[in-house]
Amino acid sequence: MDLSKMVRKNLADIKPYVPGKPIEEVERELGIKNVIKMAANENPLGPSPKSVSAIQDLAAKAQIYPDGNCYYLKDALSQHWEVSPNQLMVGNGSDELLKLIAETFLLPGDEVVIGQPSFSEYIFAAKLMDAECIFVPLKDFTHDLSAMAEKITDKTKLLFVCNPNNPTGTVVTKQEVDDLMEKVPDNVMVIFDEAYYEYVQNQEYPKTLDYVKQGRKNVIILRTFSKVYGLAGLRIGYGIAHPEVISWIKRTMEPFNVNNFAQAAALAGIKDQNHVRESVQLNEAGKKQIYRGLEERGLSYVPTEANFIFIKVGVSSKELFPAMLQRGVIVRSGDIFGNEDYIRLTVGTEEQNKRFFDALDDSLAGLKIK
Ligand SMILES: Cc1ncc(COP(=O)(O)O)c(C=O)c1O
Known part of the structure; x- marks a missing residue:
């Protein structure tokens, strides 16, 4: 066989x-x-002690299914970022969200524009859906957004901007992102993967949240609790986008994708700035x-x-x-x-x-x- x-x-x-x-x-x-x-x-300091006690408090309640809607965490995140809870989605790591985005948007033969080298999960997500990866080499170790915009064709569905980029640690600036967003057609989804957002010191780092707040439907921002929040072992990340985008992606989500411990630890983490x-x-x-x-x-x-x-x-x-x-x-x-x-x-x-x-x-x- x-x-x-x-x-x-x-x-x-x-x-x-x-x-x-x-x-x-x-x-x-x-x-x-x-x-x-x-x-x-990973964060060498580990998680906040508040996250640790939140996990301990829940240990004896492991028989209970988690809240499939992550109500309290979304509530805290919505206050923290001044967005509404329906602009948020929470995943089993941002890795899961990358896969769900691919499942939501990609058909075989669609094209996905990706910087190279960048985070390998974009390639995985695209290939899983039998989509075509269009690689654009970095320039000076940094995403070359104008070269990426030039690679957009009628078949392009997704364009990934890893900012800061893994593995090079570089960022693209607000001006570069503004220029990109002017060129990108409405039917191409731009995913800003900001897993390392909290570490950035560069004053020119773009506020991509503004695009979502302005109501743009072709932007998804991904963040994670795996890095600065020290919770990689629990697997929890989140996305911010237009409510319609979120509601489509949620159709691909399993009912209890984020476990109780992860939700509680992340909630405590957000409150411990x-x-x-x-x-x-x-x-x-x-x-x-x-x-x-x-x-x-x-x-x-x-x-x-x-x-x-x-x-x-x-x-x-x-x-x-x-x-x-x-x-x-x-x-x-x-x-x-x-x-x-x-x-x-x-x-x-x-x-x-x-x-x-x-x-x-x-x-x-x-x-x-x-
Ligand atoms: C750029 C980037 N995005 C996403 C992830 C995945 O994060 P998570 O642990 O939330 O799945 C990582 C992890 O290394 C990463 O470097």
Whole structure:
């Protein structure tokens, strides 16, 4: 029996997502301890203590289905962003929302415009629906929005702007986004993936929420609780768009897509903006520490607006990655993004950043001697 003839043909073209290695797996395989992960852009401070107690409070009520409408969380988000609850959708991570957007809009043969390199889930979502990915190379590590606008055809349904971009950490400016939005026809949905929104310091960062507030129907903003809110393990993200857009996407949603714990922890997180500020401050201090360390070593990097840094390591990341692993530091290898001599490093605590440099020095010395 040849299953490949039975399954949908487009699945053959989908590469399963390769996650960063979990700490436990590295410790088990290499027989080492105290491994640190600086590979998945998680918050080194962890969640707000208020989120932790919200989860604990609910533990003994795990038998109860979650609120399928995420009423309290949407209520808090609507106050926080001054939008109405019907302009919000909540997903099992923004990953889920990306997939639901694809299911809502894409038919086989439709085109999706994507920057390259960018977040891999856009490709997954498009391919899952048998749509065509139209890749537009980054310019100076940044989305080239005018080149992306030029790629729009009659077949284009979606255009993704990852802002800040994963893996490069760069942002497009308000002016660039305004120019893009003037060119984009009404029947092309522009998705601004702002997973790292809270970390951005650049004053020219666009307020994409204004487009939604002005009533534009071809804009979706995606945010997440996985990054600055430190809740990646619970899987919860949200989207903001015109109510009609939300109501169509909701048709593709499972009834209880976001679990109780995630909803409660996110609600507590939104109410603890001090923790957000502390996390951003830690990130700013970490960025400076890492920039300094890289400059001392003569290594170049892409200045970041997020909580990770794209670093030119001058050797193949395919070799550096396992060498760093041996020294107990997990980073993201650049070859998966098509930049073999780069790594993507999540900004850690002061101590973690020091350990990164120790491991890097050791690994590079080993690789250069060879
Ligand atoms: C740009 C970008 N968008 C979305 C996500 C997914 O976030 P979530 O954990 O909410 O699914 C990530 C996670 O790394 C990301 O980097």
